[in-house]
Amino acid sequence: MTTSTYHQFCPVAMAAEILGSRWTIVLLRELCAGSTRFNDLRRGVPRMSPALLSKRLKELEEQGVVARCLVQKRPQIYDYCLTKAGEELKPVIMAVGVWGQRWVETTPSLKNTDPNLLMWDMRRNLQAAELPNRKLTIQFMIGEDKLPQKNYWIISDPKDGVDLCSVDPGFDVDLYIKVDLRTITAIWMGLETVARAIEGGQLFIHGDVDIAANMQNWLGLSPFACENKQIVN
Amino acid sequence: MTTSTYHQFCPVAMAAEILGSRWTIVLLRELCAGSTRFNDLRRGVPRMSPALLSKRLKELEEQGVVARCLVQKRPQIYDYCLTKAGEELKPVIMAVGVWGQRWVETTPSLKNTDPNLLMWDMRRNLQAAELPNRKLTIQFMIGEDKLPQKNYWIISDPKDGVDLCSVDPGFDVDLYIKVDLRTITAIWMGLETVARAIEGGQLFIHGDVDIAANMQNWLGLSPFACENKQIVN
DNA sequence: CCGTATCCGGGGGGATACTG
DNA sequence: CAGTATCCCCCCGGATACGG
Numbered sequence: 271m272t273t274s275t276y277h278q279f280c281p282v283a284m285a286a287e288i289l290g291s292r293w294t295i296v297l298l299r300e301l302c303a304g305s306t307r308f309n310d311l312r313r314g315v316p317r318m319s320p321a322l323l324s325k326r327l328k329e330l331e332e333q334g335v336v337a338r339c340l341v342q343k344r345p346q347i348y349d350y351c352l353t354k355a356g357e358e359l360k361p362v363i364m365a366v367g368v369w370g371q372r373w374v375e376t377t378p379s380l381k382n383t384d385p386n387l388l389m390w391d392m393r394r395n396l397q398a399a400e401l402p403n404r405k406l407t408i409q410f411m412i413g414e415d416k417l418p419q420k421n422y423w424i425i426s427d428p429k430d431g432v433d434l435c436s437v438d439p440g441f442d443v444d445l446y447i448k449v450d451l452r453t454i455t456a457i458w459m460g461l462e463t464v465a466r467a468i469e470g471g472q473l474f475i476h477g478d479v480d481i482a483a484n485m486q487n488w489l490g491l492s493p494f495a496c497e498n499k500q501i502v503n
Numbered sequence: 504m505t506t507s508t509y510h511q512f513c514p515v516a517m518a519a520e521i522l523g524s525r526w527t528i529v530l531l532r533e534l535c536a537g538s539t540r541f542n543d544l545r546r547g548v549p550r551m552s553p554a555l556l557s558k559r560l561k562e563l564e565e566q567g568v569v570a571r572c573l574v575q576k577r578p579q580i581y582d583y584c585l586t587k588a589g590e591e592l593k594p595v596i597m598a599v600g601v602w603g604q605r606w607v608e609t610t611p612s613l614k615n616t617d618p619n620l621l622m623w624d625m626r627r628n629l630q631a632a633e634l635p636n637r638k639l640t641i642q643f644m645i646g647e648d649k650l651p652q653k654n655y656w657i658i659s660d661p662k663d664g665v666d667l668c669s670v671d672p673g674f675d676v677d678l679y680i681k682v683d684l685r686t687i688t689a690i691w692m693g694l695e696t697v698a699r700a701i702e703g704g705q706l707f708i709h710g711d712v713d714i715a716a717n718m719q720n721w722l723g724l725s726p727f728a729c730e731n732k733q734i735v736n
Numbered sequence: 737c738c739g740t741a742t743c744c745g746g747g748g749g750g751a752t753a754c755t756g
Numbered sequence: 757c758a759g760t761a762t763c764c765c766c767c768c769g770g771a772t773a774c775g776g
Contacts, residue, residue, distance in 0.1 A: 275615070276526070276529055276550065276615070277550055277615045277617065278529065278550075278615055278617070278620065279612045279613060279615045279616055279617070279620075279621075279688055279692065280529070280532065280600070280603075280620075280624075280725070281599075281600045281601075281602075281603030281604040281607060281612070281692075281725075281727050282528060282529060282532040282596060282599050282600040282603055282727075283528075283529045283532070283603075283615075284603045284607040284611070284612050284615075285599045285600065285602050285603030285606075285607060286528040286529055286599065286603075288607075289522075289523075289528070289599065290522075290523060290524075290525060290527075290528060291523075291768090292523060292768075292769070293509070293769090294523075295515060295516075295519040295522070295523060296509055296511065296513075296515060296516045296519055299513065299515040299516070307737090307738090308737080308738055308739065309737065309738070309739095317509065317510055317511075317770095318769095318770095319769070319770060319771070319772090320738085320739065320740085321739085321740070321741080321742095321769085321770085321771090321772095322768090322769060322770080323739090324738090324739060324740075325769090334606070334734075345737065345738080345776080346737095346738075346739095346776085347737075347738080348738080348739095354733070355602075355605075355606040355733070355734075358602055358605065358606065359602060361598050361602075362595070362598040362599055362602055363515060365594050365595040365598045366514075366515050366518045366519065366522065366595055367513070367514045367515040367518065368514075368594075369514075369518050369588075369591055369592060369594075369595055370513075370514030370515055370516075370517045370518030370519075371514040372588075372591065373518075373567070373588040373591065374514060374517040374518060374521075378517070379512045379514070379517050380512060382508070382509075382510045382511055382512045382516075382517075383512055384510065384511065384512070387511065387512075387513075388512070391513075455512055459512065459514075492513070492514075494514045494515075500587070500588070501567070501588075524748090525748075525749070526749090540757085540758085541757075541758050541759065542757065542758070542759095545758095550750095551749095551750095552749075552750060552751070552752090553758080553759060553760085554749085554750090554751095554759085554760070554761080554762095555748090555749060555750080556759090557758085557759060557760080558749090578756085578757065578758080579756095579757090579758075580757070580758080581758075581759095
């Protein structure tokens with residue numbers, strides 16, 4: 271993909287030489303979503319090896335899509351930021367995602383669940399404005415089919431923003447949510463609602479009743495959740 | 504690319520599994536542009552082997568993007584048509600092309616010239632309404648750097664539409680155009696104009712003076728020619 | 737925390753020839 | 757015209773371990 275080119279002057283082909291190599295579109299999605307640090311990017315593309323991630327970032331840098339900026343010396347910390355050209359890839363990634371939401375069947379999508387990735391996405395889109403204006407902790411207990419449930423704590427703090435932990439931070443928990451991975455993923459993708467999941471017995475919630483009642487609103491959804499799926503099942 | 508998946512529920516990743524395999528985006532461009540027959544598609548992706556083209560078409564069919572319709576039996580002729588899902592990929596391909604036009608440098612693009620492909624594209628976008636309402640023939644003599652020039656005849660007929668020949672059809676020629684490949688490609692891409700090319704001595708035109716004077720209008724440009732390039736050289 | 741180095745296997749896809 | 761069939765190389769990228 272990268273070495274040999276299409277040998278076409280058409281701008282679609284020239285752009286496809288950049289976008290067409292494996293992982294690049296998914297990586298760009300994570301960059302467009304706002305991750306800038308190497309290990310943050312890794313959390314967004316967890317199945318990509320660090321070697322390949324590094325290679326792709328170098329390629330994108332060379333192609334003028336990404337800029338690598340030194341943020342701190344000793345130890346050296348870099349930020350990978352989208353350039354102007356990279357910013358303009360957002361409409362491309364959005365168009366890809368909109369199409370995927372509308373036309374990719376949900377069954378194969380929901381076979382690719384991943385609690386870490388889901389929580390990483392949810393953390394980013396949490397609507398803090400829909401929560402009480404104080405520091406609070408929400409614990410997610412996510413059951414994977416037959417596997418022991420995984421625990422995550424989301425800490426929303428008006429000062430520090432939103433944080434995600436996979437080990438107990440020790441704070442008092444304001445809200446507990448127990449749900450299976452498939453259901454919470456479907457909610458995130460806009461295929462299911464909190465109300466229906468509670469009604470159907472797939473989601474259990476207890477703790478602060480006001481926060482609980484407003485979950486559908488403070489839980490930010492995927493950027494593509496608003497697109498209607500054209501193919502069901 | 505095709506076998507192993509990204510294992511992400513994100514619609515961007517799910518769509519990327521379809522769009523990310525080699526040649527697929529370029530092939531979709533040709534399908535979106537209107538080609539439906541196997542050999543027409545080949546003209547749009549001339550460096551793709553027929554085996555791979557066939558394979559990709561099967562994949563797209565399986566993914567619900569393309570429908571294969573029998574048009575005629577004996578001999579069997581098929582049309583590859585975009586489904587509704589495929590039609591909705593047009594915004595994606597357009598977004599890719601717009602980005603490519605704006606952000607891919609022109610120098611590498613113009614290294615990928617191909618007279619057959621260029622004429623194939625130009626034939627499709629010829630603005631017959633800008634030509635006299637009668638059958639006429641325009642001969643392109645395209646010089647490739649140091650190589651013998653190649654001849655093409657475009658026949659525009661109010662009844663039969665626009666046709667492209669690479670062997671002399673024998674009709675009287677209404678207009679002769681002599682130009683080097685790089686220049687005519689740049690014109691097609693909107694990087695150069697007919698007037699400037701004539702002025703600069705790269706394009707020679709003779710024959711019907713009215714048709715000649717209107718060339719910039721009847722010669723349809725690339726769908727992306729209207730986008731301004733952000734990077735020059 | 738932020739990557740690099742190295743190994744290695746599988747298969748994608750390029751090239752070419754051929755058929756109904 | 758509309759594809760198949762076949763061969764085979766190369767390199768992509770997955771995995772793992774290691775350095776600054």
